[in-house]
Amino acid sequence: MDLDQRLNHESGFRYPTINxxxxxxxxxxxxxxxxxxxxxxxxxxxxTHVQDLFRISYNALSYTWGSASSxxxxxxxxxxxxxxxxxxxxxxxxxxxxxxxxxxxxxxQPFAESHANPFLAEEERLIFIDAICINQLGGEDNNERQAQxxxxxxxxxxxDGVISWLGIPPDDPTRDAVQxxxxxxxxxxxxGSQAAIWTPAQREAHRYLSHxxxxxxxxVMQEILLARELVVCxxxxxxxxxxxxxxxxxxxxxxxxxxxxxxxxxxxxxxTAIRPVNTKISSRKDALAQGTVVLPMGEMISELRSQGSVxxxxxxxxxxxxxxxxxDIMARYGHLECSDARDKLYxxxxxxxxxxxxxxxxxxxxxxxxxxxxxxxxxxxxxVQEMEADxxxxxxxxxxxxxxxxxxVTRFYQDIxxxxxxxxxxxxxxxxxxxxxxxxxxxxxxxxxxxxxLLRENGYGGEIVSWKDFRGLSSGGQDTARKGVEQGGxxxxxxxxxxxxxxxxxxxxxxxxxxxxx
Numbered sequence: 001m002d003l004d005q006r007l008n009h010e011s012g013f014r015y016p017t018i019n020x021x022x023x024x025x026x027x028x029x030x031x032x033x034x035x036x037x038x039x040x041x042x043x044x045x046x047x048t049h050v051q052d053l054f055r056i057s058y059n060a061l062s063y064t065w066g067s068a069s070s071x072x073x074x075x076x077x078x079x080x081x082x083x084x085x086x087x088x089x090x091x092x093x094x095x096x097x098x099x100x101x102x103x104x105x106x107x108x109q110p111f112a113e114s115h116a117n118p119f120l121a122e123e124e125r126l127i128f129i130d131a132i133c134i135n136q137l138g139g140e141d142n143n144e145r146q147a148q149x150x151x152x153x154x155x156x157x158x159x160d161g162v163i164s165w166l167g168i169p170p171d172d173p174t175r176d177a178v179q180x181x182x183x184x185x186x187x188x189x190x191x192g193s194q195a196a197i198w199t200p201a202q203r204e205a206h207r208y209l210s211h212x213x214x215x216x217x218x219x220v221m222q223e224i225l226l227a228r229e230l231v232v233c234x235x236x237x238x239x240x241x242x243x244x245x246x247x248x249x250x251x252x253x254x255x256x257x258x259x260x261x262x263x264x265x266x267x268x269x270x271x272t273a274i275r276p277v278n279t280k281i282s283s284r285k286d287a288l289a290q291g292t293v294v295l296p297m298g299e300m301i302s303e304l305r306s307q308g309s310v311x312x313x314x315x316x317x318x319x320x321x322x323x324x325x326x327x328d329i330m331a332r333y334g335h336l337e338c339s340d341a342r343d344k345l346y347x348x349x350x351x352x353x354x355x356x357x358x359x360x361x362x363x364x365x366x367x368x369x370x371x372x373x374x375x376x377x378x379x380x381x382x383x384v385q386e387m388e389a390d391x392x393x394x395x396x397x398x399x400x401x402x403x404x405x406x407x408x409v410t411r412f413y414q415d416i417x418x419x420x421x422x423x424x425x426x427x428x429x430x431x432x433x434x435x436x437x438x439x440x441x442x443x444x445x446x447x448x449x450x451x452x453x454l455l456r457e458n459g460y461g462g463e464i465v466s467w468k469d470f471r472g473l474s475s476g477g478q479d480t481a482r483k484g485v486e487q488g489g490x491x492x493x494x495x496x497x498x499x500x501x502x503x504x505x506x507x508x509x510x511x512x513x514x515x516x517x518x
Contacts, residue, residue: 020147153350162227334419341423
């Protein structure tokens with residue numbers, strides 16, 4: 001147990017009881033005269049159901065915890081009238097938060113142009129901070145932590161705004177540079193793409209922010225990527241996420257090493273859309289100018305080029321929220337850091353597809369080997385299912401697809417083993433791999449597929465679409481394939497599913513063609 005958690009446990013801090021699977025605590029700051037000192041403020045919890053989050057105005061904080069090796073790293077606040085110890089980085093955030101909301105001239109200036117003003121009005125000042133709102137005092141409290149991990153996706157996606165906290169500038173020159181960069185970003189909306197006009201101070205500020213330790217942590221990834229609106233804060237200054245995304249979300253292996261830590265993680269889900277703006281109408285909101293009218297391209301261009309108007313194309317940056325495969329997340333973000341090796345899986349659950357997420361049980365009462373086993377099995381299952389789909393749709397070159405599928409499974413195993421690092425030995429990970437392969441019957445499945453492909457390549461030119469077809473073809477010596485069919489294994493199930501899928505597709509096609517002719 002860390003020092004701050006131990007102090008809170010020894011002081012007898014009591015959390016209000018919740019159902020950790022369906023409820024969360026939000027933190028509200030009560031008004032006080034001295035808005036610059038969080039230790040003088042009273043905080044209270046407000047309990048809400050996760051299903052009601054879309055009705056509530058609140059923010060969520062994304063930050064790094066920092067160290068807690070001595071009392072000098074901690075500060076005290078009051079929550080519900082009880083003493084609660086927090087770490088220095090969180091204390092710095094609360095100081096900046098109170099200073100800005102306490103003085104309107106601070107809040108209006110840095111965030112006037114931000115769509116995600118992180119500092120809500122006094123009556124709406126609710127915020128989710130995991131270190132305070134989740135009971136993490138150890139022992140049986142692990143059960144709450146485990147349940148709340150599964151809710152992170154909803155908490156950060158439903159928030160009005162996510163605040164990415166990079167800390168406070170370490171000295172006056174750095175603060176002045178950050179302030180200059182913030183002022184320039186407010187002045188020019190496209191300032192991030194105009195690096196050629198940056199001053200040396202602005203470049204230094206951008207380098208300082210882009211190399212923050214914040215960008216290297218596992219948990220911040222889903223907090224960033226799930227946010228509907230997000231602002232990056234350093235002290236009392238705010239910046240859009242696009243400022244740290246670089247020029248392109250895709251880069252070659254040769255140029256990847258020149259990216260900043262921020263550029264390695266932020267552009268993955270950033271997208272750019274183009275919308276037309278009719279500059280003739282500038283004094284009132286116009287449906288076409290807002291990009292809300294759907295017209296054929298010819299009509300849209302004709303409207304924009306109507307007499308007295310000028311057509312302008314405006315770019316709009318947004319963040320995609322489509323879920324990813326676990327094996328892809330491990331390849332991209334497995335290098336990020338965390339203090340608990342189990343979080344190399346649990347910290348990414350909010351980003352993966354629902355089917356894989358449901359197959360994983362968050363359990364902090366078990367070791368890293370259990371997390372590794374679950375992640376490996378979920379990722380291999382994703383790859384096998386994709387391989388099955390590729391083979392069903394493929395009419396040729398099945399052997400090449402099988403080779404590519406094997407290579408992808410091997411790469412995923414290397415990625416997840418590298419992600420868990422020294423937490424598990426090579427012998428342990430190899431034993432877990434063999435256990436996963438045995439449970440999924442991968443060897444039998446591959447042997448059956450190889451036999452089916454061999455039949456296709458040696459005289460059977462069509463698709464193997466049914467059990468009956470395969471039994472007839474396999475009776476002349478294909479023992480492995482026949483065994484797979486007769487025992488109702490992977491191969492039999494695959495061919496049965498393939499046959500049904502092809503039959504349904506033919507019926508749909510025939511039905512569509514008939515209705516078209518009629």
